[in-house]
Ligand code: ATP
């Protein structure tokens with residue numbers, strides 16, 4: 001495998017003013033492209049620091065990605081530093097780069113100041129990497145056994161040039177064998193449950209000549225399982241076969257907790273499931289303040305399946321808009337099975353929707369009682385055949401997380417119902433979000 005390093009530059013990174021997202025993004029792309037990232041170094045803008053870091057990295061790797069310092073100002077010194085370490089190559093004006101820059105300035109009607117010309121000077125022999133997203137072009141230069149790729153620091157420019165100009169050249173120049181990456185997107189299982197269920201997956205699925213790894217990425221309250229297969233002698237066909245085996249086994253073990261794969265988001269999965277079963281949804285929210293509706297409508301096409309969202313925060317409007325009986329509120333309170341069931345039936349009738357789903361809880365930090373501690377949330381789903389599913393959870397989180405997890409839970413109930421995976425127990429969750437014995441009844 002190709003040994004790669006990343007050199008990110010800029011005083012702002014060392015000061016902590018800017019988070020080094022370029023390093024993380026490039027690292028992910030290198031992994032996917034099948035290069036082995038061995039080191040990430042950050043230095044400031046000073047020329048000796050840059051030349052020092054370059055000179056150290058060059059003999060260690062076959063690919064060096066450099067970010068930042070290609071701009072027009074005096075503190076942008078990457079080009080000069082690369083030319084120096086490449087046996088003091090002269091900088092030469094690249095007519096093509098200068099023309100592209102002048103044209104860009106003319107299109108945007110900005111004045112072209114002389115310092116901009118500096119960006120069109122590249123070390124002799126360098127390949128220009130045109131920048132369709134900004135002014136400073138990147139460049140690529142072979143220095144001894146190492147291919148040095150210099151990219152501007154502005155993240156969207158770096159990403160644009162990398163995808164459009166660097167990837168096609170890298171695959172050709174370095175004979176990279178891109179890794180296959182497949183993601184299983186999960187809700188309701190924590191990282192330790194995932195790990196427990198998948199622990200021997202890699203041993204059981206014969207990897208052939210491929211190198212196989214498993215990673216977890218959490219973005220509360222979702223978890224993603226990333227399966228990465230780097231091809232060996234058998235090339236891509238073997239890697240694909242290994243990925244299929246791994247993915248099938250992982251899916252079987254994670255079951256209904258997998259809501260989607262690869263880029264599919266949770267709201268997209270819910271909208272897709274509603275659409276496939278020809279159903280519509282209406283939401284009645286209390287403690288989530290509309291977050292379930294917000295989450296659902298972040299998916300394109302949600303208007304085809306989502307008809308009404310009501311945020312009924314006060315008891316008065318739970319009664320007036322959703323028809324919750326006054327007696328239910330008096331006997332059981334707003335955070336109760338009886339109340340969410342009435343809310344779900346009420347919003348379903350109001351909208352004429354296939355499903356009505358309701359949420360009411362105590363998000364905290366105050367308002368908890370011994371029987372309804374902070375984090376207590378009730379959910380109900382009213383279905384066309386008159387069934388009403390109820391779920392009761394006590395989430396051990398702060399206010400914002402309780403709200404977010406509750407919005408997800410309400411939509412997960414809907415997803416499972418549409419997929420025909422519904423059951424009345426609290427089996428949406430396993431691990432620390434699962435019901436404790438004391439909660440199991442209601
Ligand atoms: P410019 O033409 O804008 O000067 P440049 O190639 O010289 O581009 P820098 O001056 O190093 O790049 O950085 C430009 C901006 O990009 C910085 O102000 C910072 O906001 C952002 N940036 C730089 N490096 C990184 C990084 N590693 N991660 C995230 N953002 C970065």
Ligand code: MG
Nearest residue numbers: 069070071076
């Ligand atoms: Mg700059």
